[in-house]
Amino acid sequence: MPSGSEHSSRSARDAVASLRRVGASPEPPTGGRPLVVTADDDLLDDLVRLCAALDREPTVAHDVGAARRWWVRAPVVVAGTDLLEALADAALPRRPGVVAAGRLQAGERTWSTALALGAERVLRLPEDTDDLSDLLATGIEGTGEPGPVVAVLGASGGVGSSTMATALAAVAARDEPVALVDADPLGGGIDLLLGEEDRPGPRWPDLADTQGRLSATALRDVLPRASRLGVLSWDRGPLRQPAPGALDSVLDAARRSHGLVVVDLPRTGPGDEALEHATAVVVVVRADVRGVAAATRLLPGLLERACEPRLVVRRPAGTATDPRLVAETLGLAAVAVVRDDPGLRRAVDEGIGPLARSPRLRRAARDVLDSLDLRVSR
Ligand SMILES: Nc1ncnc2c1ncn2[C@@H]1O[C@H](COP(=O)(O)OP(=O)(O)OP(=O)(O)O)[C@@H](O)[C@H]1O
Ligand SMILES: [Mg+2]
Secondary structure, three states: OOOHHHHOOHHHHHHHHHHOOOOOOOOOOHHHOOEEEOOOHHHHHHHHHHHHHOOOOOEEEOOHHHHHHHOOOOOOEEEEHHHHHHHHHOOOOOOOOEEEEEOOOOOOOOHHHHHHHOOOEEEEOOOOHHHHHHHHHHHHHOOOOOOOEEEEEEOOOOOOHHHHHHHHHHHHOOOOOEEEEEOOOOOOOHHHHHOOOOOOOOOHHHHOOOOOOOOHHHHHHHOOEEOOEEEEOOOOOOOOOOOOOHHHHHHHHHHHHOOEEEEEOOOOOOHHHHHHHOOEEEEEEEOOHHHHHHHHHHHHHHHHOOOOEEEEEEEOOOOOOOHHHHHHHHOOOEEEEEEOOOOHHHHHHHOOOOOOOOHHHHHHHHHHHHHHOOOOOO
């Protein structure tokens, strides 16, 4: 079994370096390039520099004819004010994500032409450089609504919450891109639970210094991925605490590039940052007296945060308490009951993941997902 430091290979580090540049993507597809339309060399220099800072080479059109070819396909268009009139006259198809930019003189009127072209903003350079950079970054990465975040935590230790988080992510990933984020540094690594520990790519220590906005597309590109399921796992090397805000940045980027993000939360620790993002919280409660007592301590804090926790009742072999009684005592409906799957532990030890021989777990995960009403597609 490789250690975390083995995963911190040069390629993982290089990939992570690209992540820190908003908008970065190792190999941008042609259609992913911003379109810059201008015949003004000084303006072109400025715009190319801005795109380079986002790690994207623009497609450059010096006239309307060249612009027409890329007009619809480019994720975002910067129309130089020098060609604004020509573009407006060219009857190009209306499209979102067009901004006009140029070195405008005070009082120069461009709005009516920009409106005729369908531009969303007119930006004056160099004053509005930051705004233009933000618009380019957002345009490149898409402006769709961020995907929902489901946080999963156990009311008591060892109750099966990491297993449930993994099952939710794996079942949802049959339909859409999903990110599974391991937020438990002491859990041994969720990649191990999935049997994905040999898959190269960054683990948490590689992202420990992350701050601020991460590139969503680059995060999606570099995460170890089995089909549609991307995983950011802890490792088994020396513990390296992430910088404050790192989880926040990762979740923000993961939401912008995945249809669903599932976070495996420890009972204590970095929960707050993740709960800020959580669209839903799934609490796994063991169906016995101590399990219910522990949940009684946990739930009020979640309810105070206005997240409506969904209860999953875990009923390990030998527990006799009726799941309905558990839910009734806690005042919440149980969205799923998980009985022991006898083959689960062995399947995990064999490295084939918890779902391989666990039809009950799969059904329970489906029930939980159905109860969450997640509209997702990315
Ligand atoms: N449905 C299940 N059937 C059988 N065994 C299970 C099931 N769910 C979990 N287990 C087993 O229970 C143990 C604990 O599971 P898991 O690590 O998911 O719990 P946890 O709540 O995340 O624990 P921790 O408090 O350490 O984070 C593991 O050995 C796992 O294989
Ligand atoms: Mg766990």
